[in-house]
Amino acid sequence: MMYAVLCYNSEETVFSWTKDEDDAVMAKLQTVHDRWEKAGKLKPSLRLLPTTAATTLHKARDLVVDGPYAETKEQLLGFYIVDVDDLDEGLKFTRELAAVNPGGAYELRPVMLYYPGAPVEKTGPQ
Amino acid sequence: MTDAAWIERALVSSRPQAVAALLRYFRDLDAAEEAYQDACLRALKTWPVNGPPRNPAAWLIMVGRNAALDGVRRRARQAPLPDEALISDLDDQESDLAERLDDSQYRDDVLRLLFVCCHPDLPPTQQIAMALRIVSGLTVPQIARAFLVSEAAMEQRITRAKAKVAAADVPFEAPGPVERSERLGAVMKMIYLVFNEGYSAGPKDADRSQLADEAIRLGRLLLRMFQTEAEVMGLLALMLLQHSRAAARFDANGEAVLLEDQDRSLWRSNMISEGLALIDKAMRRRQTGPYLVQAAIAALHARARRFEETDWAGIDALYATLEHLQPSPVVTLNRAVAVSKTQGPEAALAMIDPLAPQLSGYFHFHGARGGLLLQLGRGREAREAFDRAIGLAGTVAEAAHIRMHIDRLIAENGKAGQAG
Numbered sequence: 001m002m003y004a005v006l007c008y009n010s011e012e013t014v015f016s017w018t019k020d021e022d023d024a025v026m027a028k029l030q031t032v033h034d035r036w037e038k039a040g041k042l043k044p045s046l047r048l049l050p051t052t053a054a055t056t057l058h059k060a061r062d063l064v065v066d067g068p069y070a071e072t073k074e075q076l077l078g079f080y081i082v083d084v085d086d087l088d089e090g091l092k093f094t095r096e097l098a099a100v101n102p103g104g105a106y107e108l109r110p111v112m113l114y115y116p117g118a119p120v121e122k123t124g125p126q
Numbered sequence: 127m128t129d130a131a132w133i134e135r136a137l138v139s140s141r142p143q144a145v146a147a148l149l150r151y152f153r154d155l156d157a158a159e160e161a162y163q164d165a166c167l168r169a170l171k172t173w174p175v176n177g178p179p180r181n182p183a184a185w186l187i188m189v190g191r192n193a194a195l196d197g198v199r200r201r202a203r204q205a206p207l208p209d210e211a212l213i214s215d216l217d218d219q220e221s222d223l224a225e226r227l228d229d230s231q232y233r234d235d236v237l238r239l240l241f242v243c244c245h246p247d248l249p250p251t252q253q254i255a256m257a258l259r260i261v262s263g264l265t266v267p268q269i270a271r272a273f274l275v276s277e278a279a280m281e282q283r284i285t286r287a288k289a290k291v292a293a294a295d296v297p298f299e300a301p302g303p304v305e306r307s308e309r310l311g312a313v314m315k316m317i318y319l320v321f322n323e324g325y326s327a328g329p330k331d332a333d334r335s336q337l338a339d340e341a342i343r344l345g346r347l348l349l350r351m352f353q354t355e356a357e358v359m360g361l362l363a364l365m366l367l368q369h370s371r372a373a374a375r376f377d378a379n380g381e382a383v384l385l386e387d388q389d390r391s392l393w394r395s396n397m398i399s400e401g402l403a404l405i406d407k408a409m410r411r412r413q414t415g416p417y418l419v420q421a422a423i424a425a426l427h428a429r430a431r432r433f434e435e436t437d438w439a440g441i442d443a444l445y446a447t448l449e450h451l452q453p454s455p456v457v458t459l460n461r462a463v464a465v466s467k468t469q470g471p472e473a474a475l476a477m478i479d480p481l482a483p484q485l486s487g488y489f490h491f492h493g494a495r496g497g498l499l500l501q502l503g504r505g506r507e508a509r510e511a512f513d514r515a516i517g518l519a520g521t522v523a524e525a526a527h528i529r530m531h532i533d534r535l536i537a538e539n540g541k542a543g544q545a546g
């Protein structure tokens with residue numbers, strides 16, 4: 001079984017860490033990551049920039065709004081990692097998705113760090 | 127269980143919103159601060175026992191307000207309100223208030239709180255002190271250390287500033303659009319002042335240099351409230367991109383290192399990515415402002431892996447925009463540096479020579495002019511410019527940089543002499 005592990009914390013706090021504090025936390029996490037990656041179980045992992053860097057496309061009205069997706073009526077059902085030239089190209093991608101899959105919204109949140117992790121052999125639950 | 131570190135962080139990060147709401151309620155800065163302090167004391171007693179509230183800011187506002195009312199009632203010999211330690215769950219009232227905290231009214235509260243700190247009647251040093259005391263919640267001794275003044279002097283400075291603000295009587299009604307944008311402009315300027323206070327301090331001055339981090343925190347706070355303002359994105363991006371170079375800007379002796387000599391592997395990539403993402407976002411709004419343009423210039427430096435790879439044509443174009451938005455001889459001088467890389471020293475010299483009357487006391491003017499004259503082979507004039515620059519150098523690195531040019535000039539003249 002594959003799980004997406006979603007990480008929640010206060011961005012206000014985490015992004016107020018000094019470089020030393022941040023490095024210390026990342027180093028401790030790295031030892032856990034290494035162990036699970038060596039076992040072939042940890043796949044890509046990433047760290048996101050704060051919500052102030054986010055942009056949201058509301059699909060129904062093709063409305064682009066600065067900031068994160070703030071509604072609580074919908075649930076997080078999936079996500080993509082896309083490597084694009086800029087935000088405009090990212091929005092182009094989400095608009096193409098929206099055209100074939102209406103309803104809800106896409107939040108584009110820039111990725112701060114990306115670790116590829118162990119190679120992926122399966123693409124979904126068997 | 128709620129650990130002490132979590133409580134402290136929650137109190138710090140709720141402070142601007144809580145004090146701002148209490149200020150609207152009491153219409154008096156001291157009363158608002160006192161109510162907030164009171165609420166914090168109660169939080170330290172209650173949270174470890176009852177667990178953390180879902181929305182700490184809402185809890186603090188409500189308890190702060192009740193505590194003050196309680197005092198009033200007690201003085202009026204009326205029945206006191208129940209102590210919040212006895213109420214197991216503030217949840218209903220709390221979530222009600224928490225929902226409203228996202229309202230524009232609360233946004234205006236925080237903006238008002240930031241704005242009273244940078245009221246036009248206050249000189250810049252008082253603005254910074256007020257913001258650090260009132261919004262960031264730094265203690266008077268902490269602020270005094272950052273400004274290298276005595277605690278008593280800082281206490282007095284803040285008391286005076288508060289008195290001025292009270293006399294200025296900032297209205298408590300929701301501001302109109304024009305007023306809101308004026309307040310926003312003043313607040314951005316104040317945040318950038320706080321940033322520069324920290325940015326200009328070296329690593330040896332740790333108390334002052336941490337003000338740069340505090341300014342970035344305030345910038346994020348402002349952007350969370352004004353998510354669609356391109357200039358707020360620009361300001362935050364500018365601070366992040368400049369601060370990303372912190373570790374490379376000073377050498378082991380604490381001396382400043384020029385941009386071209388910095389070890390770029392020391393630049394913090396996290397801050398750079400965040401700055402670049404914000405600029406990307408802001409550009410889509412097609413509103414250009416001075417912070418955004420300056421951020422875009424910083425971004426072109428951040429994108430160059432080596433100094434030699436800097437996009438000088440892009441920087442030239444951005445400085446041209448900045449000259450248009452915010453004309454100043456220093457902006458033109460900076461633009462000339464970019465022009466010298468794209469069009470050569472002659473064109474750049476033609477741009478900066480007319481600035482002499484305004485910039486004759488400015489180190490970078492003579493340094494840049496000397497560099498251009500040197501490239502044009504006008505050694506004697508270059509030497510004159512360098513001599514004037516050295517006399518105006520503010521740091522050892524600046525002086526050393528000019529010294530290097532002079533030494534090279536002397537060496538080359540020597541060779542020319544031998545050949546002749």
